[in-house]
Amino acid sequence: MEQLLTPLIAQRADPHIVRHSDGHYYFTASVPQYDRIELRRAKTIAGLADAMPVDVWRKPDSGPHSELVWAPELHFNQGAWYVYFAAAPSREIKFELFQHRMYAIRNTSANPLDGGWEFMGPVDTGIDTFCLDATTFTHKGQLYYLWAQKDKAIAGNSNLYIAPMKTPWQIDGKPIMLSKPEFDWETRGFSVNEGPSVLQRNGKVFISYSASATDENYAMGLLWADDDADLLEPVSWTKLARPVLQTCYEHGVYGPGHNSFTRAEDGDTVLLVYHARTYTEIVGDPLWNPDRHIFVKRLRWDEQGMPLFGRPSID
Template identity: 80%
Template sequence: MENDVEELLEPLIEQRADPYIHRHTDGYYYFTASVPQYDRIELRRAKTIEGLASAQTRTVWRKPDSGPCSELIWAPEIHHNHGAWYVYFAAAPSREIKSKLFQHRMYALRNTNANPLEGEWEFMGQVDTGIDTFCLDATTFTHKGQLYYLWAQKHDDIEGNSNLYIAPMKTPWQIEGAPMLLSRPEFEWECRGFRVNEGPSVLKKNGRIFISYSASATDENYAMGLLWADENANLLDPASWTKSPEPVLRTCFEHKIYGPGHNSFTVAEDGATVLLVYHARTYTEIEGDPLWNPDRHTFVKPLRWRDDGTPDFGRPSLG
């Protein structure tokens, strides 16, 4: 549990939601996130976590003026899969058709250069899940030589806005086989404002595969949940997964850190300490739709571990 003498955290990077930090074998940390304008994908890199705050940014892709991926560029992630760099993101069709504004689909970009801030980014098209509904927040991970795709998507037969799905990948931009439903909003804390499971992130440690995710509306009700499976289990079997009935990270009203979520995991410069990367707000008096409020900031804190080998997320306001 937290030590009361620890200092309160300050944001690492302001006005960057849905943060993703990847530490690569070249010794650099790579950072991307949703920008407040939702109009482009930015990358930055640094030798240290702290260095990301002042690192120069490069716009590697900008939305077209019209078409299926021309609005609301959300939650990019950068991964190095099968020898190349990939950015996975979600985008909506042109807002000229208002009914299509929140009809996101998922897309991939590829760069074969050793440094993803250089070279050319190739648009690889839509990552088709076989279900033609609202979807977003894709991530990938490799386990026992198999690349997996993990994402959030609405299903017409399931009440709510989005559920979590997993599928193996044939290539880093194509899934293979039918998606497996991993989690749906079912607990009260997952259904505040909206019935949402989204923003999955994977952590492999202590003989288990952990998947964190976010739930509820994107205001102070936003909170994080956790799934886990044994590392030797069939990850495509729903019976392999256990779901925490309680959130693992939620608003800290005492210290005014609100709506923590949409996280990723990385490691500290020591190569061993697991770091939790997430966004949160520092106030609740949001004018209008929380979606358009720019003040979701990137925070980073060490993840702790319980004696049983499960992660202890603590509170967002303490390191």
């Protein structure tokens, strides 16, 4: 039975929830101050709402990664925990504010809320331009890095790229572009493809992503490839021409996007995790508005095994 959704967690953006083999859920997201990385841990999805946030890393006062800590993601790769995030240099290094690069930190403890975090440095893509929103996934034994980055030769703010990884903090080989902003719904306010997330199911590898400005125009798109395809070949990927999740004006849920996928407590049901706003009267730049909230809903499937995202306001 369909029901209207309410936010799980208020004033967090770019949510990432992972269910680990220890039976716990782990949550991280951009905090409104953009100054740190926090984690939460709970036995249930609902429990994350009241779980005590633990700050595991804070930005330094100056230097190349001392401003605007964005979109952290927590992954357990090759026996250790990693958080991948983007951060900008201080104004004394770069006059322009939005000069993000990507970084990784590592924790070898069983519980990532315990122990210490080691700064692994930048994740170098070989392209020295604005980049952010990294995620990782393993397919047929190979660890991949997937992210958004600016190409100075392509109009727009960011495109989606993929590369294999040599280690969990180093890519191996040339980045391959999978998608760029090209449809009307991807270019409203800003021309953006960002926030990729991977779901492997029904013989396919799906990549969801977000596009357009971060106000009510923000929406989600979808790429997919066959499970046995070469994921580093752009021709392996099909891109849907229309958005799969967008603003629901009827119920007042605006600009859904920057999602992740996780599994429900039954171990099989796929849950879609995303942020959205509940009003449009934003004063100033939407980036600085704290009222992006976390929603969680079930993902459904059609007869061909393709995901059905539905509306951001209804489970």
